[in-house]
Amino acid sequence: MPTRRTVLEVLIGGGALAIGGCASGSGPDPAAAWRNPGAGERDPRRWALAHAILAPNPHNRQPWLVDLPGTDEIVFYADTTRLLPATDPPNRQITLGCGAFLELLDLAARERGLRADITLWPQGEPQPVLDARPVAHVRLAADGAVKPDPLFRQITARHTSREAYDLSSPPAAADLARVVAVAPSPLTAAAVADKAGVARLIDIGARGFAREMTTADAAQESARLTRIGPAEIARHRDGIALKGPFLEGMAAIGLLTRETMGDPNSFATRSAIDMFAKTIAATPAFVWLKGPDNSRATQIASGRAYARMHLTATALGLSMQPWSMTLQEFPEMAELYRETQAALGASPRAPLQMLVRIGKAKPVEPAPRRGLAQHIRA
Template sequence: MAKSRRQFLRIAGSTAVIAAAGATGFIVTRTPDKALAPWSQAGSAYTDPRKRALSYAVLAPNPHNQQPWLVTLEGQDSFTLSYDLGQMLPHTDPFNRQIVIGLGCFLELMRMAAASDGYRADVTLFPEGEPEPVLDGRPIARVTLVKDGSVAASPLFAEVFNRRSNKEPFDMSTPVALEDMSSIIGVVGDGAITGAIHDQESIEILKDLSWRAHLIEVETPRTYMESVDVMRFGKAEINATPDGIDLGGPFLEALNIAGILTREELSDMTSAAYAQGVDMYRDIIWSAMGYVYVATATNTRRDQIASGRDWIRMNLKANQLGIAIHPLSQALQEYPEMDALLTELHETLGQQGSRVQMFARVGYGPALSPSPRWPIDAKIT
């Protein structure tokens, strides 16, 4: 009873925070405009074609919004893509597979943006060799932009500013047509292995598997805390460090000010905030209306880059069709507690012997705000 009373007082306190600030004023001033600026400025703030293309590339999806990319401009038309080793996720992504997939997304958006300006992107992957078993500082790619009148813009590029990874419950009254799911996986490159899960029995099996994987991640302290450590609370923190998992907006910021939604509360795995955070994901996972995936025959760094390129095209295609898409990475992660479910997911999808690189639920969901980003100038060394 005492704990419930304390929570009630805190919630009442959060309401008072909004009232004291002036409800309308507090609400309209909570948008982290500085952190969201890259979404509106891409392509418009630069004359150098490399920076123009790269300013779109920074909008790429990547694990935990870590934005690990680093770029070194070279000469008048080239650059090298590398990464910040301080932005890795050693507990949930110990071999950096997910990070490399995110860098593949970055390269594909860069290529699309360059093509829209009439430039061909000549990409040499891993010029100093593939870094194994973990990223070790060797670069991802060297890229030269070449003016080429034969280069055509991708019709998917028009969706760049609208693309989202939709981490909200989906509309369970509206099924996704199999032909639309086939269109989503139809944009992948040669050699990729794809699948669309549409039958209800398989969907229910994968919902249960995804939920169990989520529980493993959030009930394993080191993997759970890896998420908490990169959470950004409220406008000031998001603007100051526009990466990681943003917890912003007037309601969440008021809860943070009131002491309900804080890093300390979420770090306490016995707290109400932790329990509510875990349970919130239940509605998300169990609202899946189907699944799509992309796999590779092997699991080299080149495979991971190719999977990232495929994934961003799948994400853009889904957006073009008005379909929400949300990658579920938990069961694909490589740490001991997840090993059994990693095997089970491959067996369920019929992909024993292959490597599923991306697995996502699809459906129809609400419109979302973009994620905070660093501008490309902050990532050029």
């Protein structure tokens, strides 16, 4: 779940530019999916899927496709046209987003008294990259033993906040403990709240952002997925949403282009790196998550656990933002990837799956969503 939405904040000193939320404009409403999801749906599968598409996912690619055979089945695929080959070459982070999707699907099914029987990788686990084989087969069955999960109520309230967090009011230790406690065994989750540990991760993360922004392929991938202004945001309803009067004015007169955003040596990129360092310094704590290995099954489980952690944080009035840059596995990030793993006691065989900043922040708008129809295969 990317932090590149801050890329052009520096152009107005962090004040007049709003980043990452929805906007009004011509075309479909990019926030419509967040309001009363599933309203009017009679098929419980479609109702549950309307909640699942609100899951967090990297670069807001929403890489989810489903078939609906029969009356109670869902066959779930990763959309291979929506991968991130430059920043996520092994598709690990996309797989995490698929896990988050399955967790929200399960929560929604429970709300209707349904048990979601999920079989992962029914045609085999794809390696080294995702392919056309399904991620999961899901069957929904009525089950009187199934109880609603309180976290369901947080699905439409959960949003990723890339704002500066309040350093004067850090998360309580008890709240951090509640967030990490929802990760099930054999996953391991923990919080970092001591000053030295937080400072070390801030330093590594700031260097990681700079490395990503000065790596041509990675920077250009983000630039291609940037949606500038309400009209583009409404037309695409995915990717990196940038809006605000100043930004839109710059784009209108040609001073802001995808070419300059994707240029590692541009003034905008250098300024963004400086501004980002200031924003990330306003981080009071981190949480992290890892599993016993790096299998696709562990990646799915980690995505599901992260979704529960974020929903729990939302219920506690806390904000979260995945800190994905130095966990990316492209060659130019390798040194910082190793440094991050070592800092938190992870290993190549059992690497970190998630590193997330956490704290209190002002409310943010929901990220755009494409709507349920775009995820169901004909």
